[in-house]
Amino acid sequence: MKVKVVLLTGGSSGIGAATASLLAAKDIKVYAASRSGKAPDNDGIIPIVTDVNDSEAIKATVKKIYELEGHLDAVICNAGNGIAGAVEDTTVDEIRYQFETCFYGAVRTIDACLPVFRQQGYGKIITVTSVAGFIPIPFQAFYSSVKAALLMLTKALSLEVKPYGIQCCSVLPGDTKTGFTAARKYVEHAEDGPYAHVMKRSIAKMEKDEQNGMPPEKIAKAILRQLKARRMKATVTPRFDYRTIEILSRLLPTRTVLWLVGKLYC
Ligand SMILES: NC(=O)c1ccc[n+]([C@@H]2O[C@H](COP(=O)([O-])OP(=O)(O)OC[C@H]3O[C@@H](n4cnc5c(N)ncnc54)[C@H](OP(=O)(O)O)[C@@H]3O)[C@@H](O)[C@H]2O)c1
DSSP states (O other): OOOOEEEEESTTSHHHHHHHHHHHHTTOEEEEEESSOOOOOOTTEEEEEOOTTOHHHHHHHHHHHHHHHSOOOEEEEOOOOOEESOGGGOOHHHHHHHHIIIIIIHHHHHHHHHHHHHHHTOEEEEEEOOGGGTSOOTTOHHHHHHHHHHHHHHHHHHHHHGGGTEEEEEEOOOSBOSTHHHHOEEOTTTTTSTTHHHHHHHHHHHHHHHHTSBOHHHHHHHHHHHHHSSSOOSEEOOSHHHHHHHHHHHHSOHHHHHHHHHHHHO
């Protein structure tokens, strides 16, 4: 089944905006959802104001697309944000905030699409997770945790929905130059806790790496490739160096991985 109509969350900026532009250039109609409702001004991109944290809004969005198009071929759960701070300095409300958009937002979006996909007997689900989902990132422990959770959800879901002709894939970007860095929120007590000094140095290094990172178009290409594939891969980690890190993280003892990450960031 050729993918012609896609719902993309987080289409207003960064990876989402680059993906919307690339898909539209390949004649795929993109409904680009975000809270601001901004999207690249290209033919074939329809901006939609939707907050993925609002179940009714995301359901209404899917219903509207289905009524207009008569089908919905794929969903890309890309909306996300990040918090920074030491585990001890992070409150449960701040952890909930991290999980709200990146995990529950993706789950709400997927849940809204599944009845349509099941009825059609096909549909592609792509989640945008992160290399932070397999590399434990200090002072972004909850970002790492939420991406690991979404990655696992995507894999488990793929087994449940396979009989309905639905495929799932998770794309795992490494450092990518987007608005994500500026949008990152520090937890309230990040700067006055006992970890403040190391945390600041560590996050500053990560932010520098993000801003020197790959262009979002690289991730967009990886997403397009999966949308075009007859069978999507279970996971895709763009760029050779990140794929190598992923393989090493599986092969090396956890203690060695932690030592290496600590050398880099602590
Ligand atoms: N940049 C990186 O280095 C990197 C690395 C690995 C993974 N990622 C992941 O890639 C994805 C895209 O991030 P990005 O780097 O492109 O960052 P970005 O430029 O900050 O884009 C984030 C997008 O998410 C949208 N968004 C946030 N909260 C939302 C909500 N509640 N409902 C709907 N849309 C919402 C934002 O739009 P509005 O503000 O208009 O709602 C924006 O379009 C995220 O899931 C991120 O975790 C990024």
